[in-house]
Amino acid sequence: MSDSADHLRPLAWKLRSIVGEDNVLEGEPMSGHTTFKIGGPADLYVIPEDPEEVRDVVAACGEAGEPYFVLGRGSDLLVSDDGYRGVIIAIADGLVNVSVDDEVMTCQAGVSLREASEMACELGLTGLEFACGIPGSVGGACFMNAGAYDGCMADVLASVRALMPDGSICDIDADDLQMGYRTSRVRTEGLVVLSASFKLREGDPEAIREKMDDLTQRRESKQPLELPSAGSTFKRPEGHFAGKLISDAGLQGYRVGGAEVSTKHAGFVVNVDNATAADVHAVIEHVQDEVERQFGVRLEPEVRFLP
Template identity: 70%
Template sequence: MARIIDAVRSGYDRYAVADSLRLDAGEGSVALDEPLSGRTTFKIGGPADVVVTPESRGKLIDCLRTLREAKAPFFVLGKGSDLLVSDSGYRGVVLDLGDGLTDVTSDGCELTCQAGVPIVEASEMAAALGLTGLEFACGIPGSVGGAVFMNAGAYDGCVADVLKEAEVVFPDGHRETLSVDELALGYRTSRVRTDGLVVVSATFELSRGDEEKIRARMDELTARREAKQPLELPSAGSTFKRPEGHFAGQLISEAGLQGYRVGGAEVSTKHAGFVVNVDRACAADVRAVIAHVQEVVAEKDGVTLEPEVRFLGWF
């Protein structure tokens, strides 16, 4: 009876789905009611109904087919570096690609990474191969799949500059390899995001370079990040997108909001563009800080700050 009530409330039978996913991904790859706090860089988040970690391309395809046939809600997770998960968690299945799908191959100046490869590691591998173009990604904490999803970028570089193509799965289950033009990458967006695609792998088209110069550039960017960003505290990186004609951090700083705190969440005193988890913050704390910053900046400057952080679950 409890299982029937749960299925009615959530709209699907999570126990049956979990059983099917075990056949797809393996017994040890599926967990129920697992907190997501350990899978996000904010270190915040309640439990997901089901978490599945497919360890290969084929297992991912099988899992997606099972979820589609069961009409189960699901969310694709990389490194959780741009994500705030509700304190009540997520009523659905989390497909965690960050602990699987980590194969990398190279062919000349091309580097192909599966979706779960950390983009930082892709940058390191490129440097080791004497390939230039991914230096900008040396400090981005997300996965390759997530980087394509949001066209991640930093320090005058972004994924769109070096991406050749990506293999994706469409909502109806068919797979295609789309060129960078077909992926429609823009500022913190892409067709992956707008059309609900799932990235399987991405191929970067890089150039030959001098490894010493490549590493010197990466060291320079790392030093700049460490000097300016609150990397010592859990966060989801830049909290807000860059508003046209402005810088979010500057607007927040000029509004006197650095150090503004709710519970354990705070506007960083080191970089106003970051909301950080300073003392066991919950998702409600972070959401309250974000809402207050938006309200104050809108009143003071007439600028709407749009979160770069994504929200998962009920808020």
């Protein structure tokens, strides 16, 4: 731990008593935990392995007055080059159990959407095909109501089990989650998803696989999946498509340092050559300014910035 983080030593000891010695890392580079492959070191990187440990870790951070961030698979995240001053709670490294009861599949928050959709396919359950190419975790997907190809979490989510701001653990029906475009109560009220239950339907495994293969092929043909990114960089502005606005503004290939507006899909900022977070920020801000100047539309990032 750096000298500047010495004040965290008592909290580090407390966290080790909760999750075990091996599950508390000091100075962990966040570049290894985001799909952008960017980010400096976190003061403490903590891996809880069950919901009760998540609750106790959050409580310990609160008692110590230290900031914390709940991390899924880092697929929509740009972490500062300076890293994170506080505690990263790494859900995707520990909460990965799945259970099935008839047509309801329950996944802990760290399960990847790809794994969830693959498992549903193997079980002959339809409904999660749209998620087969989304690189995030179940918890993160509930946070932002992730979606693709005319499907989204709100279509199949039955309920979530969440850690509430008061420290209690509650089951919440999907109808009560206020899910909208890239948002939900999870996001607006600071809930921590521990698990999610999906209401699926019986289907033909071959037909499900065929649909997933088709969506995968469409995604691979149109998106720059061969390069690190955080997926779609900007939210869809009302009445427009972000990628088309960026392309029409002549910004494909615009580059700062190692970050570039993808030449394959203008809606993606990609890490082409050891980009820094500062490089990505500069590209995003230039795109926002140019699109607004040319078309009067201010693009809103879908990527989250930490800090």
